[in-house]
Amino acid sequence: MPTRKKKELRSEGRSSSETFKKIKNLETEIAVVIGELEQTLWRVECLGRFASLVAADVSAEVLVRGAQEAACQLLQCESTSILLVDPKTGVLPDPFTLGAGARSSLQVPLRMGQSIFGIIQVLNKVPSISSGTRHRDSAHFDEKDSRLLEELSKSLSVGLQNARLKSRLQKSFHETVEVLTEAVTKKDRYTGGHTKRVAYYASLIAKYMDLTPEQSEMVRCAALLHDVGKIGIEDKILKKEGPLNDAEWLVMKTHPELGHEILSRMDGWRSAVDGAYCHHERWDGKGYPAGLKGEEIPLTARIVALADAYDAMVSNRPYRQGIAPEVAYEEIVRQKGTQFDPRVVDAFVSAYLHEKMGKGPSGRKAEPT
Numbered sequence: 001m002p003t004r005k006k007k008e009l010r011s012e013g014r015s016s017s018e019t020f021k022k023i024k025n026l027e028t029e030i031a032v033v034i035g036e037l038e039q040t041l042w043r044v045e046c047l048g049r050f051a052s053l054v055a056a057d058v059s060a061e062v063l064v065r066g067a068q069e070a071a072c073q074l075l076q077c078e079s080t081s082i083l084l085v086d087p088k089t090g091v092l093p094d095p096f097t098l099g100a101g102a103r104s105s106l107q108v109p110l111r112m113g114q115s116i117f118g119i120i121q122v123l124n125k126v127p128s129i130s131s132g133t134r135h136r137d138s139a140h141f142d143e144k145d146s147r148l149l150e151e152l153s154k155s156l157s158v159g160l161q162n163a164r165l166k167s168r169l170q171k172s173f174h175e176t177v178e179v180l181t182e183a184v185t186k187k188d189r190y191t192g193g194h195t196k197r198v199a200y201y202a203s204l205i206a207k208y209m210d211l212t213p214e215q216s217e218m219v220r221c222a223a224l225l226h227d228v229g230k231i232g233i234e235d236k237i238l239k240k241e242g243p244l245n246d247a248e249w250l251v252m253k254t255h256p257e258l259g260h261e262i263l264s265r266m267d268g269w270r271s272a273v274d275g276a277y278c279h280h281e282r283w284d285g286k287g288y289p290a291g292l293k294g295e296e297i298p299l300t301a302r303i304v305a306l307a308d309a310y311d312a313m314v315s316n317r318p319y320r321q322g323i324a325p326e327v328a329y330e331e332i333v334r335q336k337g338t339q340f341d342p343r344v345v346d347a348f349v350s351a352y353l354h355e356k357m358g359k360g361p362s363g364r365k366a367e368p369t
């Protein structure tokens with residue numbers, strides 16, 4: 001073969017080997033970019049999951065646990081701690097003591113506006129190929145980790161502030177319920193005692209109804225508030241030591257509406273307020289004040305209605321003796337699907353059989369605990 005031809009072939013060989021190398025390099029670069037994109041997508045998903053938790057209006061404890069898990073996943077670290085300002089002293093944990101003894105650490109403040117109310121801290125970066133480290137001691141948090149922790153801290157700050165606000169509102173609602181229950185008791189001792197017993201029975205029924213703790217609490221509050229309108233009923237009718245006549249009954253039957261006027265400003269507690277307003281509605285639509293039927297009646301009201309009727313039957317009044325709990329039980333079961341929601345009656349039956357709902361060895365009705 002002529003020398004020139006040989007040179008041409010060698011040159012072509014070199015060129016195709018370089019092209020091959022370039023393609024290989026390009027493939028590696030593409031694989032790196034795809035890997036980074038996948039990592040970014042995974043981080044966005046992780047932050048998104050935590051943002052959904054914040055939007056789900058969960059408790060501060062659930063938020064803190066969620067943030068700890070998210071931080072460990074996002075930053076690949078051994079542990080995460082969330083330190084909040086001591087509510088008594090208003091002091092943050094000493095930042096110099098933070099991370100002491102750890103191989104690596106990163107801290108980001110939790111802020112509301114300009115004020116810092118806590119710190120989120122991650123400890124001990126886990127070595128990994130993706131972070132370019134293979135040995136424990138060489139693994140450190142970088143700028144990317146810092147930005148991720150900042151993002152997480154922003155979401156957590158909003159969530160914790162919302163949870164704190166909600167807890168304050170709940171406290172003030174419960175204080176209002178207590179004040180109103182006390183006012184009812186001051187107005188009429190029987191109604192006060194009845195209110196507390198109805199709350200006790202309603203809570204026992206709710207226990208057998210697969211409700212969330214929040215729904216069960218609304219049932220209890222609806223029961224405590226159900227007769228609050230009796231504050232507005234004149235004493236000669238409310239405390240009458242004998243059966244009411246027709247005209248007096250008409251006045252007495254206004255108490256759900258009177259109660260609603262008192263409670264209607266409690267906007268955030270609709271389920272308890274409606275539960276109180278509708279406690280004289282009946283499953284078959286023959287109740288009052290609105291004549292609602294079946295599931296048109298709020299569940300809280302359907303539970304309170306049964307607990308109210310049970311207590312009214314077993315309680316002694318100056319003009320009549322209460323009936324025995326087992327007789328009241330039979331009567332309530334007989335009214336399943338007419339006066340009462342069948343599902344609530346089933347829960348009442350379970351509560352009656354398994355709880356202290358008046359079926360004690362003495363035959364006396366149970367007192368609230």
Ligand SMILES: [Fe+2]
Binds near residue numbers: 226227255279280
């Ligand atoms: Fe009532």
